[in-house]
Amino acid sequence: MVPVFPTVLTPQQTKIIRMLWRNGRVSRMDIARTTGWSRAKVSIEVSALIEKGLMEEIGEGQSLGGRRPQILSINSRLGYLIGMDIGATSIDIALANIHGEILAKHSEPADVRDAPEDVLGRCITLGKEFLLEKNIHTKQILAIGVGVPGPVDFSAGVLVAPPLMPLWEKYPIRTFLRTAFPQAVVVVDNDVNIMAIGEMHAGALNNLQHFIFVKVGTGIGSGIVSSGTLHRGADGCAGDIGHICIDKNGPLCRCGNLGCLEAVAAGPAIADYAMQAAIGGKSSILERRMNANGGRLTAVDVQAAMREGDRAAVEIIQTSGRLIGEALASLVNFFNPSHIFLGGGVSNLGNPFLSAIRQAVLQRSLPLATRRLVIEYSSLANEAGIHGAVHLALDHLLERIE
Amino acid sequence: MVPVFPTVLTPQQTKIIRMLWRNGRVSRMDIARTTGWSRAKVSIEVSALIEKGLMEEIGEGQSLGGRRPQILSINSRLGYLIGMDIGATSIDIALANIHGEILAKHSEPADVRDAPEDVLGRCITLGKEFLLEKNIHTKQILAIGVGVPGPVDFSAGVLVAPPLMPLWEKYPIRTFLRTAFPQAVVVVDNDVNIMAIGEMHAGALNNLQHFIFVKVGTGIGSGIVSSGTLHRGADGCAGDIGHICIDKNGPLCRCGNLGCLEAVAAGPAIADYAMQAAIGGKSSILERRMNANGGRLTAVDVQAAMREGDRAAVEIIQTSGRLIGEALASLVNFFNPSHIFLGGGVSNLGNPFLSAIRQAVLQRSLPLATRRLVIEYSSLANEAGIHGAVHLALDHLLERIE
Numbered sequence: 001m002v003p004v005f006p007t008v009l010t011p012q013q014t015k016i017i018r019m020l021w022r023n024g025r026v027s028r029m030d031i032a033r034t035t036g037w038s039r040a041k042v043s044i045e046v047s048a049l050i051e052k053g054l055m056e057e058i059g060e061g062q063s064l065g066g067r068r069p070q071i072l073s074i075n076s077r078l079g080y081l082i083g084m085d086i087g088a089t090s091i092d093i094a095l096a097n098i099h100g101e102i103l104a105k106h107s108e109p110a111d112v113r114d115a116p117e118d119v120l121g122r123c124i125t126l127g128k129e130f131l132l133e134k135n136i137h138t139k140q141i142l143a144i145g146v147g148v149p150g151p152v153d154f155s156a157g158v159l160v161a162p163p164l165m166p167l168w169e170k171y172p173i174r175t176f177l178r179t180a181f182p183q184a185v186v187v188v189d190n191d192v193n194i195m196a197i198g199e200m201h202a203g204a205l206n207n208l209q210h211f212i213f214v215k216v217g218t219g220i221g222s223g224i225v226s227s228g229t230l231h232r233g234a235d236g237c238a239g240d241i242g243h244i245c246i247d248k249n250g251p252l253c254r255c256g257n258l259g260c261l262e263a264v265a266a267g268p269a270i271a272d273y274a275m276q277a278a279i280g281g282k283s284s285i286l287e288r289r290m291n292a293n294g295g296r297l298t299a300v301d302v303q304a305a306m307r308e309g310d311r312a313a314v315e316i317i318q319t320s321g322r323l324i325g326e327a328l329a330s331l332v333n334f335f336n337p338s339h340i341f342l343g344g345g346v347s348n349l350g351n352p353f354l355s356a357i358r359q360a361v362l363q364r365s366l367p368l369a370t371r372r373l374v375i376e377y378s379s380l381a382n383e384a385g386i387h388g389a390v391h392l393a394l395d396h397l398l399e400r401i402e
Numbered sequence: 403m404v405p406v407f408p409t410v411l412t413p414q415q416t417k418i419i420r421m422l423w424r425n426g427r428v429s430r431m432d433i434a435r436t437t438g439w440s441r442a443k444v445s446i447e448v449s450a451l452i453e454k455g456l457m458e459e460i461g462e463g464q465s466l467g468g469r470r471p472q473i474l475s476i477n478s479r480l481g482y483l484i485g486m487d488i489g490a491t492s493i494d495i496a497l498a499n500i501h502g503e504i505l506a507k508h509s510e511p512a513d514v515r516d517a518p519e520d521v522l523g524r525c526i527t528l529g530k531e532f533l534l535e536k537n538i539h540t541k542q543i544l545a546i547g548v549g550v551p552g553p554v555d556f557s558a559g560v561l562v563a564p565p566l567m568p569l570w571e572k573y574p575i576r577t578f579l580r581t582a583f584p585q586a587v588v589v590v591d592n593d594v595n596i597m598a599i600g601e602m603h604a605g606a607l608n609n610l611q612h613f614i615f616v617k618v619g620t621g622i623g624s625g626i627v628s629s630g631t632l633h634r635g636a637d638g639c640a641g642d643i644g645h646i647c648i649d650k651n652g653p654l655c656r657c658g659n660l661g662c663l664e665a666v667a668a669g670p671a672i673a674d675y676a677m678q679a680a681i682g683g684k685s686s687i688l689e690r691r692m693n694a695n696g697g698r699l700t701a702v703d704v705q706a707a708m709r710e711g712d713r714a715a716v717e718i719i720q721t722s723g724r725l726i727g728e729a730l731a732s733l734v735n736f737f738n739p740s741h742i743f744l745g746g747g748v749s750n751l752g753n754p755f756l757s758a759i760r761q762a763v764l765q766r767s768l769p770l771a772t773r774r775l776v777i778e779y780s781s782l783a784n785e786a787g788i789h790g791a792v793h794l795a796l797d798h799l800l801e802r803i804e
Binding site for chain 2: 010011012015033035036151160209210222224226227229231232233234235236237238239240241243244245255257326327329330331333334335336337338363364365366368369371372373
């Protein structure tokens with residue numbers, strides 16, 4: 001047991017608590033069925049847990065003949081969770097109840113190149129504001145999940161050689177946050193993994209077993225779910241698809257190799273293609289925007305030009321989609337997911353992008369792997385990460401209860 | 403409960419049986435600790451299981467102060483398992499005890515293009531010979547695991563559009579084998595998945611969580627293990643890496659696409675490169691073998707030429723290895739395995755092949771994913787499949803005990 005609970009539990013009680021949390025709402029009969037204990041024994045243990053304030057009866061369920069069963073749930077007043085989704089240029093933070101339901105959230109701009117004390121200090125301030133507002137005590141925060149835009153050594157909870165945020169290298173995020181929330185377990189993961197976790201628990205579809213969440217922004221990464229569990233891989237770096245080779249003779253990537261997916265299809269590549277189109281006289285809309293921006297263009301300009309009906313912009317977006325689709329085609333053959341969800345900065349690239357990805361996957365993947373494959377933007381849009389941070393916290397809390 | 407046991411179990415007894423099987427050898431104290439039951443209750447249930455002949459005491463364990471605990475195990479006389487590894491040109495069959503340890507095995511040539519009744523009929527004959535030899539009754543065969551060289555719909559237990567064995571399309575393998583072994587549950591999977599399962603349970607390294615088993619032969623396929631479980635994917639076709647695109651302008655593959663890994667690097671491609679070398683006057687050794695073979699060459703000739711020190715043969719093998727390594731590099735970034743094991747017909751291609759694969763992976767994968775990555779021939783050589791077929795049977799039997 002971690003010291004998150006105000007009391008010591010017997011192994012039997014721990015077992016009930018774990019079961020209840022995962023399933024949400026269960027009856028004493030459900031507990032008896034799963035554990036193999038007698039009904040008398042279940043009743044004794046449940047009463048003890050209710051008395052200790054860990055569990056509560058929340059109403060009556062359907063009768064299966066005889067008295068209606070009381071439905072049991074974890075006591076909602078037991079504690080709370082905080083999720084923090086730290087992006088390259090923003091902070092998203094949420095307060096959630098013990099079931100992972102978000103009670104309050106807040107977003108604001110931030111610069112992750114700043115020192116971790118500054119960014120995390122701001123997160124603490126925002127978290128404490130939630131507590132004041134909701135009249136919650138610091139000690140009631142049982143777990144904090146943090147997503148960061150860089151490679152994370154998951155077991156140590158630190159960033160390793162993060163390109164966007166060099167000041168965070170090996171910074172003890174967990175220790176720093178625990179100074180403010182001493183009762184909380186803190187868990188840190190990368191931004192794409194928390195998006196996949198968010199999709200798994202809060203997405204439009206329940207109980208997906210095998211899917212890939214692809215984030216396309218300044219870089220390209222993915223979070224992988226296998227058998228309903230996030231697949232982190234042997235060193236915690238699974239999902240790093242941005243440096244898959246797409247074109248052996250392609251442009252130089254920041255990793256030092258040629259023709260990486262990221263180098264030919266992510267935000268900066270889209271901006272480069274746009275600059276070429278503007279300078280080459282292929283798009284008056286892009287040229288106008290370039291001149292208005294002081295000679296520069298970003299992926300946002302290409303999106304805007306596409307919405308104005310610019311042909312060159314649509315082609316650029318289709319090119320990016322096709323290249324991403326070609327990389328995904330290999331992964332579809334290998335992993336056979338039921339769904340691929342797209343998120344990140346590209347969530348606004350609309351149908352031309354999605355269609356180009358789908359076409360490339362269909363063309364290069366095996367029929368058996370694509371006959372039921374769904375490729376779609378995440379239904380959570382920009383909130384996959386914050387939901388994921390909350391559920392990462394909850395999962396970690398449950399794992400610690402042994 | 404499936405009817406594999408001669409008796410009906412209580413849920414408590416089922417729980418103990420499952421626990422015992424997975425862990426091999428446990429004490430009553432271990433059972434009490436895991437289940438949360440009192441020692442008195444555990445003793446009662448264990449006594450009942452011993453009396454029913456399901457469990458046995460196999461000796462004393464280490465004392466932790468006080469009396470030495472009795473070590474419990476599944477009763478070895480409870481029943482047996484059969485594994486069948488059906489290859490394109492061979493049958494491997496094994497009899498194993500209830501723990502998955504092989505007691506007898508046999509290999510012989512076969513032609514999988516024959517009717518399934520013929521090939522499976524021969525497997526039944528061979529299985530019955532084991533039983534006679536070991537004085538085992540047909541009813542004692544509790545489970546049969548079958549590996550076949552083609553795409554399998556795992557839940558239905560049938561082959562779907564198998565290129566090598568069209569007569570087997572949707573053939574009811576399970577029903578056919580159960581006519582001979584009516585007490586057995588039968589489970590069917592493809593050849594590479596059973597190789598991965600074999601590596602997991604019988605390979606040189608224990609408890610590997612994330613690895614890929616790559617089979618290179620006439621085709622190229624892989625079996626994937628994530629978190630210690632075979633990853634079959636949403637449609638059961640995960641691991642199909644033979645049709646990953648390696649070269650958009652490459653040769654036509656039998657799947658209809660251009661430049662698939664299989665088309666440029668598997669056995670037939672190796673044979674093609676050898677023919678070109680022989681005809682082009684680049685290798686007198688290959689030319690001699692080609693003339694001796696009536697104008698044809700296979701991958702086996704290239705292996706032989708390599709052993710004779712033929713430069714062109716070494717280059718061909720290195721080319722195949724490099725192309726396979728380039729495909730694996732993407733999968734290493736995506737999946738972050740701790741190990742890649744190689745098996746199948748290429749297990750004799752030696753160091754030039756392995757080195758070329760390793761070099762290509764190291765060059766194109768991310769440092770974090772390769773710093774501890776091991777790429778090696780399977781220690782089980784040609785026996786990964788048969789071990790896997792046995793453990794597939796055992797796993798399936800355990801899953802059925804509810």
